[in-house]
Amino acid sequence: MNVLVVGSGGREHAIVWKLRQSPHVRKIFCAPGNAGIADVAELVPLKVTDLEGLLRFTNEHEVDLTVVGPEQPLVEGIVDFFEEHGLKIFGPRKSAAMLEGSKAFAKDFMARHGIPTARYRTFTKDQRFEAERFIHELAPPIVVKVDGLAAGKGVLICDTKEAALTALTDVMVYKTFGRAGEKVVIEEYLVGEEASVFALTDGERFVTLSPAQDHKRILDGDAGKNTGGMGAYAPAPVVTPALLRRIEQEIILPTLHGLKQEGTPYTGCLYCGLMLTDTGPKVIEYNCRFGDPEAQVVIPLIESDFARLLLSVAEGHLDPAGVRLHAASAVCVVMASRGYPDEYETGKVIHGLDSFTLEDGVVVFHAGTKREGNALLTSGGRVLGVTAIGYAHNLEETIRNAYTAVHRIAFDGAYYRSDIGQKALRRSK
Numbered sequence: 001m002n003v004l005v006v007g008s009g010g011r012e013h014a015i016v017w018k019l020r021q022s023p024h025v026r027k028i029f030c031a032p033g034n035a036g037i038a039d040v041a042e043l044v045p046l047k048v049t050d051l052e053g054l055l056r057f058t059n060e061h062e063v064d065l066t067v068v069g070p071e072q073p074l075v076e077g078i079v080d081f082f083e084e085h086g087l088k089i090f091g092p093r094k095s096a097a098m099l100e101g102s103k104a105f106a107k108d109f110m111a112r113h114g115i116p117t118a119r120y121r122t123f124t125k126d127q128r129f130e131a132e133r134f135i136h137e138l139a140p141p142i143v144v145k146v147d148g149l150a151a152g153k154g155v156l157i158c159d160t161k162e163a164a165l166t167a168l169t170d171v172m173v174y175k176t177f178g179r180a181g182e183k184v185v186i187e188e189y190l191v192g193e194e195a196s197v198f199a200l201t202d203g204e205r206f207v208t209l210s211p212a213q214d215h216k217r218i219l220d221g222d223a224g225k226n227t228g229g230m231g232a233y234a235p236a237p238v239v240t241p242a243l244l245r246r247i248e249q250e251i252i253l254p255t256l257h258g259l260k261q262e263g264t265p266y267t268g269c270l271y272c273g274l275m276l277t278d279t280g281p282k283v284i285e286y287n288c289r290f291g292d293p294e295a296q297v298v299i300p301l302i303e304s305d306f307a308r309l310l311l312s313v314a315e316g317h318l319d320p321a322g323v324r325l326h327a328a329s330a331v332c333v334v335m336a337s338r339g340y341p342d343e344y345e346t347g348k349v350i351h352g353l354d355s356f357t358l359e360d361g362v363v364v365f366h367a368g369t370k371r372e373g374n375a376l377l378t379s380g381g382r383v384l385g386v387t388a389i390g391y392a393h394n395l396e397e398t399i400r401n402a403y404t405a406v407h408r409i410a411f412d413g414a415y416y417r418s419d420i421g422q423k424a425l426r427r428s429k
Contacts, residue, residue, distance in 0.1 A: 001025060002029070002062055003028050003307065004031065005019070005028065005041065006054065006066065007048060009368070010365040011069050011292035013036050013296075013367070015067055016040050017365070020040050024307050031046040031054060034370065035370050049076060051078050054078070064311075065088050065310065066090065067310055071101070072149060074289060075097045079093045079097075079268075089314060090268055090269075092266050092268045095264035096264045096265065096267075096288065097288040099270075102147055103185045107187075116251070117282050118189070118284075119187060121187075123186065124183050125182050125183070131168055131172075132168065134186055135161055143157055148181070148182070152229070155226055168186075190282055190284065192275045192282075193213075193238050196212045196236075198290065200309065201270060202313045202316045202318040203260065206320065210297075210301045213424070214229045214231075214273075214294055227336075230334045232331075232332050234329065238424070239276075250281065252272065256270070271288070292367075303324040327391075329395045330387060331388050331390075331395070331401075332385045332402070333416050334367070334382050335406060335411075336415050337380070349376070350369065351409070361398075362402070362405040364409070365384065367380055369383060378411055388405065395424055398421075
């Protein structure tokens with residue numbers, strides 16, 4: 001079959017890379033893609049939000065399945081649009097994608113269906129003073145979230161009430177997040193260890209993939225600003241088999257049943273960002289697609305034919321019992337540009353990538369790269385996801401392999417965390 005992947009980051013590179021391994025895939029297109037994806041797929045110069053253009057392309061090139069990577073086109077209704085034209089597409093419809101498109105919608109949905117989450121209240125831009133009063137009711141740290149999509153940067157963790165009030169002013173008065181911040185969710189800070197659990201679902205059945213752990217903060221030791229993610233590893237030992245069953249029963253099943261009950265059945269990949277508290281797992285956020293960089297460790301651990309798996313979801317006949325996962329570990333270290341997650345530098349020449357093969361147990365997923373002549377240059381805040389895959393399932397060795405690879409890559413201003421996966425090692429000792 002011919003497949004179109006929509007997106008241009010490390011997640012999409014991982015999706016294309018895995019699809020390429022399927023004997024059932026003839027041709028892969030990626031819109032718009034990046035320099036790394038160009039090595040394994042044909043790039044299509046279309047924006048992810050150009051729904052008309054993408055639809056026209058799928059018809060002209062006899063695309064059998066479209067796989068949507070980023071959240072924006074999902075929230076804008078690309079799945080509804082394609083299905084109305086009789087096309088097969090992997091992802092949730094617009095109404096279900098609101099789980100990520102609106103944090104207020106997601107929190108209210110969880111409240112309606114008894115899904116465990118943090119205490120919260122939602123405020124519009126006209127309710128600033130009520131929001132300030134609620135901040136004074138909470139014990140810091142306090143979490144301020146913008147309601148709309150903000151490229152993974154709309155969650156502000158404030159260590160003091162004064163910092164929370166400042167964050168509120170920045171969002172509501174100075175509009176630092178634009179229209180995404182016209183409504184805010186203010187919630188209590190949950191204490192525990194974070195984990196990411198992905199479920200593939202056709203609206204009726206679901207299967208969970210290897211649980212992962214992301215590293216959101218820019219600095220070692222989970223310090224500094226929140227980012228889109230500085231690295232990840234899977235499987236995360238903090239999610240034991242017993243805990244995963246609890247997550248399925250208390251969070252995933254009620255979420256899918258609740259959406260179906262409300263007339264918006266969910267298909268595609270449901271991402272549950274969780275805090276594992278003393279009283280059990282609680283939802284921090286939902287995503288309506290594969291997370292990034294978690295996708296770069298979760299997708300390589302899928303043993304089943306990836307193309308057939310995604311197609312079965314899109315066609316509504318997922319067989320959970322037939323999905324196989326590798327008994328292995330994967331570690332992704334993100335190499336970012338100087339200044340990220342704030343203003344960052346681009347156009348830096350990347351060296352050292354031509355020496356890697358999968359036989360080394362390492363694959364480098366491109367997130368923000370471009371070609372100029374023979375040179376490979378940085379073009380984004382997160383540039384590369386250096387991923388080691390350890391089929392011996394020795395996490396310590398997999399971490400070591402990932403960092404050995406990182407040390408062979410260089411570009412001016414490159415920055416990365418040096419502690420990806422250390423929480424898992426401490427847990428195992």
